[in-house]
Amino acid sequence: MIAETVAPALGIALSPFPLVPAILLLLTARARQNSSAFIVGWMAGVAGAAALSTLPTSVVEIAGEPPAWVSWGRIGLGGLLVLLGAGLWTRRRRRGAKADPTWIRALETVTWPRALRLGLLLSAANPKILALIAAGGVAIGSARPTAAGRAGSIALFTLIASAGVALPPLLRLLAGERILPPLGRAMDWLKVHGTTVVAVVIGLMGIMLVAKGAGGL
Numbered sequence: 001m002i003a004e005t006v007a008p009a010l011g012i013a014l015s016p017f018p019l020v021p022a023i024l025l026l027l028t029a030r031a032r033q034n035s036s037a038f039i040v041g042w043m044a045g046v047a048g049a050a051a052l053s054t055l056p057t058s059v060v061e062i063a064g065e066p067p068a069w070v071s072w073g074r075i076g077l078g079g080l081l082v083l084l085g086a087g088l089w090t091r092r093r094r095r096g097a098k099a100d101p102t103w104i105r106a107l108e109t110v111t112w113p114r115a116l117r118l119g120l121l122l123s124a125a126n127p128k129i130l131a132l133i134a135a136g137g138v139a140i141g142s143a144r145p146t147a148a149g150r151a152g153s154i155a156l157f158t159l160i161a162s163a164g165v166a167l168p169p170l171l172r173l174l175a176g177e178r179i180l181p182p183l184g185r186a187m188d189w190l191k192v193h194g195t196t197v198v199a200v201v202i203g204l205m206g207i208m209l210v211a212k213g214a215g216g217l
Contacts, residue, residue: 004212005143005153008136009160011201012129016190018042018122022165023187024107025115026172026180035169037112041119042165046133047158049124053137054150071213074138078209081131085203088128088195119165128198133161135209 025034056073110118123129140153171179190197 004139004208005136005157006160007208008132008139008205009157011132011205012046012161013164014201015129015132015164015198016193017126017128017198018119018165019168020187020190021107021118021122022168023183025110026168026183028107028110030112031172032169033112034110034115035172037116038119039162039166039169041116041121042123043119043158043162045120045123045125046129046161047154049130049133050137050140050154050157051150053134054141054154056138056141071215074209074213076213077131077135077138078206078211078213081135081202081206081209083206084128084131085199085201085206088199088202091195128202131202132205135205136161 022035022038025031025038028034107118123133136157140150140157143149143153168183171183
């Protein structure tokens with residue numbers, strides 16, 4: 001069950017969509033303030049969505065094997081992730097050739113309240129991220145029937161899922177300005193290949209959930 005919880009969190013941490021703005025915020029006028037606000041917003045969105053997604057399974061006192069509807073829920077959610085990953089895979093070339101979205105270009109003049117809102121929106125209002133959060137929430141709700149257990153698992157899930165957006169500011173803090181060129185090259189790579197990375201991660205998470213759900217029937 002630990003792997004079922006940690007795997008979606010790692011998938012979120014590896015997602016390139018929040019990494020691109022996390023790197024771009026390091027190039028703004030108030031980089032430390034904006035980056036901190038973005039991380040806080042991101043963590044709040046992940047934690048809130050994870051807590052909500054535990055509710056359907058946590059309302060049942062789990063003893064022994066989970067009820068059949070939990071297994072069917074895993075299969076349905078896993079199937080959705082597989083379809084989402086397949087759709088992203090088929091569109092990966094076209095997406096890689098697109099220009100930067102308007103909201104990315106607007107980061108040049110971002111302020112910390114806007115960075116906070118952006119972190120919240122990219123986590124709590126992004127369908128791809130939400131699907132992975134839901135997968136983790138189902139696992140947490142099934143394995144942790146007590147409120148304290150769920151709270152601890154949600155906190156751990158949030159920390160792991162936030163590792164990706166926290167890494168660029170941490171590297172900037174440790175290495176200073178010389179880390180910016182490598183981060184810039186990483187950002188350019190993510191813009192081209194990010195959709196492929198997300199498609200693979202989401203697809204694998206979906207297959208894992210389907211297999212877990214089928215095994216519980």
